[in-house]
Amino acid sequence: MPSPTVVSPEKLRATFRWMLLARALEDRIASLYRAGGSIVGGVYLGRGQEAFSGALGACLSKDDGDIFGGLIRDMSGRLAFGEPLLDPVRAYLGSAAGPMRGRDGNIHRGRPQEGLPAMISHLGSLVSVVAGMLLARRMQGKQPCVGATSIGDGATSTGSFHEAVNMAAVEGLPLVVAVANNQFAYSTPTNRQYACENLVDRAHGYGITGYVVDGTDLQACLETFTQAVEAARETGKPQMVVGKLLRLAGHGEHDDASYVDPALRKEPSGRDPIEVAATYFDDAEVRRWQEDALKQVSEAVAKAQNEAGPDASEESWLALASAHLVEGQSE
Amino acid sequence: MSTTYLAAIREAQAVAMREDPNVFIYGQDVGKFGGAFKATKGLIDEFPDRVMDAPISEDAMVGLAIGAAIEGMRPIIEMQFADFSSIGLNQIINQAATHYWRTGVPCPITLRLPSGGTAGSGPFHSQSMEALYAHYPGLVVVTPATVEDAYSMLLESIQLDDPVVFCEHKLLYYHLKADRLPTVNLPIGKARIARSGRHATVVTYSAMLHESLKAAAMIAEDGFHVEVVDLRSVKPIDTDTILGSVARTGRLLAVGEAFPWGGVTAEVLSRVVSEGFDLLDCPPIRLNAKDTPIPYHPNLWKAHRPTADSIYAALSELVRK
Numbered sequence: 009m010p011s012p013t014v015v016s017p018e019k020l021r022a023t024f025r026w027m028l029l030a031r032a033l034e035d036r037i038a039s040l041y042r043a044g045g046s047i048v049g050g051v052y053l054g055r056g057q058e059a060f061s062g063a064l065g066a067c068l069s070k071d072d073g074d075i076f077g078g079l080i081r082d083m084s085g086r087l088a089f090g091e092p093l094l095d096p097v098r099a100y101l102g103s104a105a106g107p108m109r110g111r112d113g114n115i116h117r118g119r120p121q122e123g124l125p126a127m128i129s130h131l132g133s134l135v136s137v138v139a140g141m142l143l144a145r146r147m148q149g150k151q152p153c154v155g156a157t158s159i160g161d162g163a164t165s166t167g168s169f170h171e172a173v174n175m176a177a178v179e180g181l182p183l184v185v186a187v188a189n190n191q192f193a194y195s196t197p198t199n200r201q202y203a204c205e206n207l208v209d210r211a212h213g214y215g216i217t218g219y220v221v222d223g224t225d226l227q228a229c230l231e232t233f234t235q236a237v238e239a240a241r242e243t244g245k246p247q248m249v250v251g252k253l254l255r256l257a258g259h260g261e262h263d264d265a266s267y268v269d270p271a272l273r274k275e276p277s278g279r280d281p282i283e284v285a286a287t288y289f290d291d292a293e294v295r296r297w298q299e300d301a302l303k304q305v306s307e308a309v310a311k312a313q314n315e316a317g318p319d320a321s322e323e324s325w326l327a328l329a330s331a332h333l334v335e336g337q338s339e
Numbered sequence: 340m341s342t343t344y345l346a347a348i349r350e351a352q353a354v355a356m357r358e359d360p361n362v363f364i365y366g367q368d369v370g371k372f373g374g375a376f377k378a379t380k381g382l383i384d385e386f387p388d389r390v391m392d393a394p395i396s397e398d399a400m401v402g403l404a405i406g407a408a409i410e411g412m413r414p415i416i417e418m419q420f421a422d423f424s425s426i427g428l429n430q431i432i433n434q435a436a437t438h439y440w441r442t443g444v445p446c447p448i449t450l451r452l453p454s455g456g457t458a459g460s461g462p463f464h465s466q467s468m469e470a471l472y473a474h475y476p477g478l479v480v481v482t483p484a485t486v487e488d489a490y491s492m493l494l495e496s497i498q499l500d501d502p503v504v505f506c507e508h509k510l511l512y513y514h515l516k517a518d519r520l521p522t523v524n525l526p527i528g529k530a531r532i533a534r535s536g537r538h539a540t541v542v543t544y545s546a547m548l549h550e551s552l553k554a555a556a557m558i559a560e561d562g563f564h565v566e567v568v569d570l571r572s573v574k575p576i577d578t579d580t581i582l583g584s585v586a587r588t589g590r591l592l593a594v595g596e597a598f599p600w601g602g603v604t605a606e607v608l609s610r611v612v613s614e615g616f617d618l619l620d621c622p623p624i625r626l627n628a629k630d631t632p633i634p635y636h637p638n639l640w641k642a643h644r645p646t647a648d649s650i651y652a653a654l655s656e657l658v659r660k
Contacts, residue, residue: 112441120409120444128437130429136399137434140406140414147363147388147412168429171399178394179403327436327476329445329500333528335575 013231023066023088024226024285025297027058030084031282032301033093036309037100041261046313048102052115054081056256057188059281060221061085063229064156064186064249067237073150075123077138077157079131080115081188081255085158091124097308103315110318132159132168139176139183146181154240156184162193164210165201173246177214182240184233185248188223190255191277195267211248223251224277226285254278342520344483345512347490348378348451350520352415355497356386359413362497363389365400366417366451375419376453376512397423401430404448405438413447413497421452421506422466435502436477445500449493454482454506455546455596456628456644461635467545467595467628470602472504473574479503480574481527484548486517488571491524499527508546515549530577532584536564538658539590541650542581542607544570547594553647554654563658573603581607582615589620590657596644599627621660626653 034053041051054061061081065088068074076082076089083096098106099117108117108126118126125141127134138155145153163169164187176183187207191198204210211218217239221232229251236247254277258265272278286294328334342350355362363386364379370392373380383390393400397418404414418424424431431450438446456465473480479501483489489507496503525531533548534555543551548569555565566584570576585591591611593604604625611623628644 108441109443116441118442120438120442125406125409126438126442128433130433133398133402133430133434136396136402136430137406137409139399140403140408141410142406143403144407144410144412147407148361148410167426168398168402171394171396172402175394175396175399175403327440328479329439329447330479333479333499333501333575335578 013234015227015230015234019066019230020227020288023062023230024289025301026066026088027062027084027226027282027285028297029093029301029304030054030058030062030087032298032305033096034083036305038261047100049113051100051261052080052259053257053261054083056254056281057081057190057223058084059226059229059285060186060188060223060251060253061158062088063226063233064158064184065089066230067233068154068156070123073123073145073153075125075138075141075153075155077125077127077134077155079127079134079158081160081190082158086124089124093304093308094312097312098315101312102317103312104318105315130168131163132166132172135159135169135172135185136175139172139179139181142181142183143179152182152241152244154182154184154237156186156237158186158188160193161187161189161191161198161201161207162196164207173214173216173248176246177216180244181246182244183246184236184240185246187248187250189250189252191272192255192268194259194263206250208248208250214246216246216248219247219249221249221251222276223253224279224281224284226281227288252277253281256280341516341518342486343513344486344489344515345376345378347486347517347520348493348507349380349382351490351493352379353382353385355494356382356389361411362413362415363391364415364417365391365393365403367393367395367419369417374417376509378451379417397427398430401427401435401450405430405435405446408446408448409444415449415451415497417451418453420464421454421468422463424450424452424468431472431478431502431504432475436475439501440477446502447500448502449496449505450502451505451507453509455508455510456633456640457510458637458640459635462632465633467506467597469504469506469573470597473603477502478574479527479572480506481572482506482545483571484508484511484545484569486515487521487524490520492527492571495527506545510546525571527572528575528577530571530580531569532566532580533569534565534567536566537588538563538565539592539654540566540568540584540588541592541594541654542568542570543594544573544603545596547596547645550645550647551594551650554650557647557651558654558658561655563654565654570603576606578610578614581611582618585611585615585618589618590660591619591623592626592650592653592657593623594626594645594650596628599625599630602627621657624653624657626650
């Protein structure tokens with residue numbers, strides 16, 4: 009067993025503040041969605057996963073070249089890793105100034121050359137992309153780094169996930185796969201998703217190290233991800249962390265999640281991670297941080313709301329980087 | 340000394356790796372074994388760190404290539420057979436093809452697909468996948484029919500900043516030979532007049548070029564001179580060269596080895612009819628494989644795909660319309 013991991017009070021506090029920022033932003037996005045008119049497309053929240061996601065993001069170092077392939081419910085982790093707050097705001101509001109320029113939106117966003125690859129909707133398919141980024145770094149002789157990506161219990165059933173984790177193990181890549189077992193894939197419970205006792209058992213099958221953590225407890229998440237990220241960095245091998253938690257929202261904001269048994273919220277895994285982490289700190293301090301988060305969100309939303317959406321007449325409509333090979337462009 | 344189509348593909352990869360340290364090959368059995376068709380034979384000796392055997396995971400292989408490309412590499416993925424690229428379809432059409440559009444970050448990967456039918460290969464080792472990939476925005480799809488094109492178009496594919504589906508025809512691997520490899524050639528996107536004529540135009544590509552040239556020689560004995568256009572790349576497709584040829588001949592036959600529904604021959608006819616209807620002296624014709632899976636036994640396989648004889652029969656009908 010590795011020696012007990014010490015999480016500094018500063019890291020605990022900083023990660024909690026990213027969680028508060030993510031919650032404040034998502035509450036605001038959800039409220040704009042319900043009001044109608046300003047959100048383009050759907051809204052998918054990470055409520056309930058802020059500790060698990062945020063801890064992973066906080067254990068990586070963007071400045072040192074780490075990679076974070078965030079998924080649907082990783083607002084907290086993406087912000088903690090270093091995604092600018094304006095990116096999700098602009099993506100949800102359809103601002104042309106955002107990194108996706110209105111070509112894609114909401115959770116499908118990224119800055120691939122800054123260690124933030126942009127997810128597509130096909131679950132499991134980002135794992136091999138992060139593995140490829142790590143392979144490239146190794147081939148180029150760059151400074152060793154860690155790449156992480158997250159996934160839900162549902163996506164562990166995809167062939168893409170299995171292929172990618174197996175391949176990363178074969179190639180010996182420093183990949184951290186965070187499995188947020190939030191108990192539901194859209195409306196499907198885990199007993200219709202897998203038949204093994206615990207998803208972490210799969211790590212053994214891939215020949216990689218597995219970890220289990222209470223995904224509602226920030227302190228535990230930080231300890232576990234610190235261990236996993238450091239193990240990936242030191243051994244250059246994949247690590248799999250499974251967090252037990254509950255999705256405290258619908259699949260998207262269009263979904264009232266009435267299929268979720270309310271008793272699940274009374275279970276330890278149904279705790280709100282923000283309420284759990286708030287007990288570590290002084291109430292007045294937490295309130296100050298919440299107010300600061302609300303202020304940051306308000307400023308970002310106000311800025312993005314004043315930005316224009318994409319203009320179809322100015323769109324290049326070029327799907328290829330080789331513009332000369334787009335039909336009708338070469339003449 | 341003559342070079343085969345297969346050797347040209349191997350040589351293009353060697354040259355690309357010599358010139359650019361970011362080029363690497365990932366695929367099943369491509370290392371010491373040299374690939375199922377030996378298209379990477381010996382390359383691991385010269386580039387021990389850049390030719391890697393992959394697990395049987397086409398989805399992950401393409402995903403890995405996309406990630407590596409984001410980081411500045413230029414991966415070549417060898418699919419053992421074009422048919423198996425269907426397992427990587429999602430990564431190809433949804434992740435790779437959309438990447439530049441979504442993020443502004445290019446995704447330069449080359450997917451080598453050993454394509455097309457050979458006798459005895461059956462339904463799952465014979466398919467021509469070009470139409471499927473050409474349907475999606477964000478991919479370049481090429482179908483070289485000559486040794487020279489196999490070489491120069493593969494080199495160009497690796498250099499392009501976009502995902503390229505490189506459909507190399509297995510039937511051409513061994514028997515097609517050239518005296519030397521080209522130093523200059525037509526770029527991707529330009530079709531080539533493979534044979535000049537004035538009575539009809541055949542538009543075709545890949546292995547069907549050679550069946551079409553045989554058919555053109557056969558009908559020349561009857562006094563009809565047929566022009567044969569080799570598309571070379573099916574996306575982009577060189578509509579100007581096709582229309583120019585039809586303007587000279589007034590008659591069009593499009594020939595492809597792929598299944599008949601939709602596809603490249605349908606695209607050729609659609610373009611000529613909509614953009615050059617007045618150039619046509621009679622209704623154009625399409626000739627494709629039959630609308631069944633590809634049969635295993637040579638007796639059935641030969642009847643399933645277009646051949647010089649069936650192309651000759653179609654041309655005989657066309658020139659007398």
